[in-house]
Amino acid sequence: MIAVLQRVKQARVEVAGAVVGAVGPGLLMLVCAEPGDGEAQADKLLAKVLKLRIFSDAAGKMNQSLQDIGGGLLIVSQFTLAADTSGGNRPSFSGAAPAELGRHLYNYLLAQARAAHPEVGAGEFGADMQVHLVNDGPVTIPMRMQ
Template sequence: MISVIQRVSEARVRVAGAVVGEIGPGLLVLLCAERGDGEAQAERLLAKILKLRIFADDAGKMNRSLQDTGGGLLVVSQFTLAADLSGGNRPSFGAAAAPEEGRRLYEFFVERARAAHPRVETGQFAADMQVQLVNDGPVTIPLRVAP
């Protein structure tokens, strides 16, 4: 699974003009399931995200996790993270999981996140979404968990 994690002071997702998910301080996670991924990868990725020490402690050092701060977690599906540009300028998305499997793993990830963290919001799978965020820092971390 591939993710891009952004520490945010706020973030929201709109679909057809309506807000479907919104958080204050926390993490925005763009998430992509790849072919061959399964629940084990989703669980490992979630565990890593929840424990990433990328929030400031009292000394201003990045030493606190999302679980330490109690911040929000906004999870947005984004199959384009699997883009392959090796064949030219038009991306190929053949490495992304098939839509049904991508949806299943996305929903599994969200279900597990909600069981492990008190504040989880989402986008809408396969929708045309507008994502707004204020990147805090900026802190942006790509994270991949291989099958």
């Protein structure tokens, strides 16, 4: 699975003008399943995201996790993270999992996140979404779990 984490002051996702998910301070997580991914990759990714020390402590050092600060987690599916731009000017998205697998793993990840963390928001799989965020830092971290 591929993910891009953005530390945010706030973030929200809208579908057709309606807010479907929002968080205050915490993380926006853009996520994409790849062929061959399974629930084990989703579990490993979530465990890492919840414990990743990318929030400042009292001394201003990145030494606290999302769980430490009690921040929100907004999870948004984004198949374009699997873009292959190596040939020509039009990206190929064949590196993304088929929609059925992608949907299953996205829903699984959401369920696991909601069971493990008190504040979890979500986008809508396959929808045309508008994501609004105030990046904090900015801190943006790409991740890949295999």
